Amino acid sequence: MLSAIVSAAIVVIALTLFATSGANLWWMLYAWRTPETYQGTFYLPAVREPCHSFSIIVPARHEVEPVLRATVARLVDQTHPRVEIVLAVGHDDPSTVEVAEKIAASYPGLKISVDHSEVKNKPRQLNTALADCTGDIVGVFDAESLAARELLVHVDEVFQANNADVVQGAVQLINFQSSWFSLRNCLEYYFWFRSRLHMHAQKQFIPLGGNTVFVRRAVLNEVNGWDGNCLAEDCDLGVRLSALGRKVSVAFDPGLVTREETPDTIYALVKQRTRWNLGFIQVLYKGDWRKLPTRRARSLAQFTLLQPMSQAFSGLVLPIALLTAVIGKFSMIVTLISFLPALPTIAMLGFDVAALRAFGQDYSFHVRARDYARLVFFMPVYQLILSWAAVRAAFRFFSGNFEWEKTAHVGAHLSTPAIADDAA
Amino acid sequence: MSTTAVLPQPVLTAIRTPEAAVRRYRQSWSNIAIIAALVTITTIILLVNLHGYPTVQDDEGTYLSQAEWVRAHNALSPYTYWYDHPPFGWMQLAALSWIPIFHDGPLTVAAGRGIMVLYADVSVVLLYLLACRLGLRRIFAVLTVLLFVGSPISTTFLRQVYLDNLAIPWLLAAFYFASTPRKHLWHYVLAGLLLAGTVLTKETTAVLLPAVALAGWQSSYAKTRDFASVGFWSGFFLICLVYPLMALLKNELFAGPGHVSLQKAMEFQFFERAGSGSVFDPSSSAHSTVLGWFYLDKWLLILGAVCGLIALFVRRLRPIGLVVLLLGITLLRKGYLPQMFIIVALPFLALCMGGVVDQTWSLAQRLGKPARWVGEGGLLVALTAGFLALAIVWQPGVSRAFISSNNDEHAEAVAYLRSPAIPRDSRVVVDNTVWQDVYHAGFSSPWRTIWYYKVDLDSAAKKELPGGWRDLDYIVLTPFMRQDISTLGLTTMATAVEHSQVVARFGTGPAAVEIREVTK
Numbered sequence: 001m002l003s004a005i006v007s008a009a010i011v012v013i014a015l016t017l018f019a020t021s022g023a024n025l026w027w028m029l030y031a032w033r034t035p036e037t038y039q040g041t042f043y044l045p046a047v048r049e050p051c052h053s054f055s056i057i058v059p060a061r062h063e064v065e066p067v068l069r070a071t072v073a074r075l076v077d078q079t080h081p082r083v084e085i086v087l088a089v090g091h092d093d094p095s096t097v098e099v100a101e102k103i104a105a106s107y108p109g110l111k112i113s114v115d116h117s118e119v120k121n122k123p124r125q126l127n128t129a130l131a132d133c134t135g136d137i138v139g140v141f142d143a144e145s146l147a148a149r150e151l152l153v154h155v156d157e158v159f160q161a162n163n164a165d166v167v168q169g170a171v172q173l174i175n176f177q178s179s180w181f182s183l184r185n186c187l188e189y190y191f192w193f194r195s196r197l198h199m200h201a202q203k204q205f206i207p208l209g210g211n212t213v214f215v216r217r218a219v220l221n222e223v224n225g226w227d228g229n230c231l232a233e234d235c236d237l238g239v240r241l242s243a244l245g246r247k248v249s250v251a252f253d254p255g256l257v258t259r260e261e262t263p264d265t266i267y268a269l270v271k272q273r274t275r276w277n278l279g280f281i282q283v284l285y286k287g288d289w290r291k292l293p294t295r296r297a298r299s300l301a302q303f304t305l306l307q308p309m310s311q312a313f314s315g316l317v318l319p320i321a322l323l324t325a326v327i328g329k330f331s332m333i334v335t336l337i338s339f340l341p342a343l344p345t346i347a348m349l350g351f352d353v354a355a356l357r358a359f360g361q362d363y364s365f366h367v368r369a370r371d372y373a374r375l376v377f378f379m380p381v382y383q384l385i386l387s388w389a390a391v392r393a394a395f396r397f398f399s400g401n402f403e404w405e406k407t408a409h410v411g412a413h414l415s416t417p418a419i420a421d422d423a424a
Numbered sequence: 425m426s427t428t429a430v431l432p433q434p435v436l437t438a439i440r441t442p443e444a445a446v447r448r449y450r451q452s453w454s455n456i457a458i459i460a461a462l463v464t465i466t467t468i469i470l471l472v473n474l475h476g477y478p479t480v481q482d483d484e485g486t487y488l489s490q491a492e493w494v495r496a497h498n499a500l501s502p503y504t505y506w507y508d509h510p511p512f513g514w515m516q517l518a519a520l521s522w523i524p525i526f527h528d529g530p531l532t533v534a535a536g537r538g539i540m541v542l543y544a545d546v547s548v549v550l551l552y553l554l555a556c557r558l559g560l561r562r563i564f565a566v567l568t569v570l571l572f573v574g575s576p577i578s579t580t581f582l583r584q585v586y587l588d589n590l591a592i593p594w595l596l597a598a599f600y601f602a603s604t605p606r607k608h609l610w611h612y613v614l615a616g617l618l619l620a621g622t623v624l625t626k627e628t629t630a631v632l633l634p635a636v637a638l639a640g641w642q643s644s645y646a647k648t649r650d651f652a653s654v655g656f657w658s659g660f661f662l663i664c665l666v667y668p669l670m671a672l673l674k675n676e677l678f679a680g681p682g683h684v685s686l687q688k689a690m691e692f693q694f695f696e697r698a699g700s701g702s703v704f705d706p707s708s709s710a711h712s713t714v715l716g717w718f719y720l721d722k723w724l725l726i727l728g729a730v731c732g733l734i735a736l737f738v739r740r741l742r743p744i745g746l747v748v749l750l751l752g753i754t755l756l757r758k759g760y761l762p763q764m765f766i767i768v769a770l771p772f773l774a775l776c777m778g779g780v781v782d783q784t785w786s787l788a789q790r791l792g793k794p795a796r797w798v799g800e801g802g803l804l805v806a807l808t809a810g811f812l813a814l815a816i817v818w819q820p821g822v823s824r825a826f827i828s829s830n831n832d833e834h835a836e837a838v839a840y841l842r843s844p845a846i847p848r849d850s851r852v853v854v855d856n857t858v859w860q861d862v863y864h865a866g867f868s869s870p871w872r873t874i875w876y877y878k879v880d881l882d883s884a885a886k887k888e889l890p891g892g893w894r895d896l897d898y899i900v901l902t903p904f905m906r907q908d909i910s911t912l913g914l915t916t917m918a919t920a921v922e923h924s925q926v927v928a929r930f931g932t933g934p935a936a937v938e939i940r941e942v943t944k
Binding site: 029032033034035038326332335336339343346347350351353354355357358 | 606608650654657658659662666669670673
């Protein structure tokens with residue numbers, strides 16, 4: 001009797017894990033499904049005259065001058081004619097305010113918005129800065145990101161051609177050779193912006209990113225800007241705009257991505273991931289996704305918002321279920337079924353390798369055999385790190401701790417040699 | 425302004441345009457009619473005299489009895505399963521053989537052949553669709569199918585319960601999806617899964633892996649090819665892995681004392697099994713096997729092989745030509761060459777012929793006006809003449825399939841054993857052509873109805889038959905068994921036959937089946 005119950009439990013767990021990891025795998029591969037989906041992920045050639053004005057908010061907190069200056073320089077240098085830059089800082093962070101003022105001195109017209117909120121976080125700084133924006137379109141650029149020169153011209157084209165309300169541009173972590181986990185981290189971004197987000201745009205539910213995201217100012221004001229209490233304000237905005245049926249376009253081009261750096265330590269990565277996971281759960285909990293128009297979009301929302309957690313926990317449950325099935329004396333079919341969830345996981349390793357190759361080709365990086373080996377070899381360890389972050393997030397969620405853990409920026413993306421010529 | 429975003433032209437395959445969709449819709453009805461006709465023809469060719477021709481073979485009974493054990497006893501074989509073949513083939517048989525028409529009759533094995541007719545029907549549909557997908561004109565796709573099922577070698581082999589026949593639809597489906605015009609990632613994954621199904625049905629088809637991979641490579645889109653490849657190979661390997669995993673879980677992956685193992689079985693299949701010699705050596709068994717095929721039909725084999733070589737030079741036909749080439753190399757390699765080796769080749773030989781004809785037609789159409797008419801006309805005459813000639817040379821073989829009654833002796837022997845003539849507590853040695861029939865006649869244990877092969881070779885025989893040949897009571901001696909006892913050197917069986925006398929004989933001459941009582 002007990003054995004039958006355990007068998008049934010193993011089968012149910014195995015099938016659930018198989019279904020979720022299979023679906024996840026399938027969505028990750030969206031861009032490479034058919035030649036049409038592949039072509040559909042690209043920016044359109046910019047043929048029209050730019051007709052929108054842009055306000056770009058750069059939220060900064062505890063930033064050092066070289067990092068912020070590099071970011072601003074790339075924005076000032078845009079080929080688009082009408083760009084306004086707003087540096088969003090907090091009143092309790094005088095060093096960054098000072099850095100911002102120094103930079104503003106070299107760029108006339110650059111605005112500084114100082115947020116006076118009691119408790120500081122990114123969405124509150126963004127909302128304060130939004131009030132100073134005058135452009136038709138408001139864009140957000142993280143303080144440590146490098147925009148391509150022609151980005152805004154192409155974004156303008158997408159707004160015009162698709163009659164979009166929101167355009168999400170691609171962000172790419174590029175310092176893939178800094179460490180073994182930066183390699184995996186870069187690849188995660190690659191899958192997400194190169195492929196997965198396009199699927200979300202097509203299925204009309206999209207968790208937006210917090211960087212290189214552009215929204216019509218009118219639309220942003222209509223929804224009262226960002227949620228000042230949310231840890232994943234970017235994702236939340238995406239959910240709310242999707243629920244309103246706003247048109248979101250996602251576009252990619254290796255020459256137009258915004259370059260960023262990976263967290264420099266494992267602990268920093270865990271902190272960042274904990275914040276995201278917690279933010280996703282918060283967004284799920286808020287329930288705006290319930291207003292999505294179709295049942296399909298709603299289930300996709302639930303699945304996506306829970307995914308960081310489910311993926312991490314499956315990493316823990318899978319070995320246990322496998323071990324139980326192998327050690328315990330169950331019928332052959334139960335044991336074989338318990339191996340099912342391993343299939344998408346192993347297949348994912350193969351696709352990781354293919355993606356790393358594509359990543360190297362897209363960005364003209366030389367990917368060494370050693371990188372491929374690292375990629376495969378460290379997969380379980382990386383999975384453990386993600387699980388660790390998920391456990392932390394779950395713990396914080398139940399203890400009600402929604403404190404903002406900020407990622408420090410050291411500027412690793414500035415020293416990667418390959419970026420010297422990226423805007424050529 | 426320089427555009428960093430250089431867009432390659434959208435690659436819309438012709439099949440995705442709206443006009444093509446309308447055309448496809450119109451074509452689909454006529455396609456269904458064509459397919460229905462081809463299936464009907466195939467069914468008739470195979471179903472007529474299905475039980476009477478060809479002579480039932482030991483292997484057919486082996487697979488069917490193993491299927492019965494999967495279904496009714498939750499085991500892979502009545503005897504020790506020793507990884508001779510992956511069990512997926514007879515699992516498929518098990519899924520169908522419970523249906524009464526597939527096991528009721530004077531001979532269970534003959535009834536089980538009905539399943540092969542179903543598989544051949546599916547193969548024919550897939551062969552037609554694959555031919556169309558490779559760009560063959562419909563008339564030549566039809567020709568391909570007719571060449572496949574019309575040849576007497578097919579009308580003989582396609583009827584028999586062989587794993588190879590079960591593998592063909594899987595293989596054709598794998599090719600079909602690997603040649604996807606939509607280039608969808610899922611199609612490549614599916615091709616990999618289906619190929620795994622093929623190999624797990626009959627492991628020898630693994631030599632055709634490069635051909636299916638080539639088909640996938642050729643059809644795939646350059647920018648997404650890496651992903652298509654990973655999809656294909658992971659689909660293939662991850663499913664294939666189930667087999668060694670199963671062995672591992674049963675602690676039978678590696679060789680060890682006191683148990684069978686996949687490792688040992690592989691060593692046997694690849695290294696220890698006696699080769700059949702060179703096909704060019706008149707004294708070798710490979711030579712006589714090939715002569716046996718030629719006796720049935722040399723035309724499909726020779727013309728198909730020639731067209732296979734030509735197909736290698738035509739891009740769209742190259743993967744199919746590669747199948748023929750790979751099988752040809754295997755044939756010449758002097759390894760173990762069983763009779764059924766040729767089965768998997770048959771649809772591809774036909775497809776190469778159809779493909780080369782189609783290609784020639786395309787060439788003729790490229791000629792200028794008057795020359796083109798001459799070319800097309802000449803080709804039409806040649807084709808008609810060729811097809812008529814084939815029909816004439818094939819007619820005796822097909823008639824033989826329609827009217828021979830090769831299995832009466834077996835059926836009579838079974839009828840005798842079903843009568844009360846022999847006490848039910850006897851141990852009866854049989855070959856697998858009648859094994860299930862005798863088992864169900866009341867000799868209801870694998871060690872009451874004993875497959876002769878196991879008397880000498882099963883690891884459990886020592887325990888079950890401590891007295892050796894003296895523990896045996898009756899032998900149903902078929903011509904095949906008599907020959908095999910000497911070829912394989914089955915000493916216990918040879919002694920038992922020596923110490924036995926005929927109690928009943930069915931038929932005359934070399935085809936006779938004897939029932940012999942062992943005298944102790």
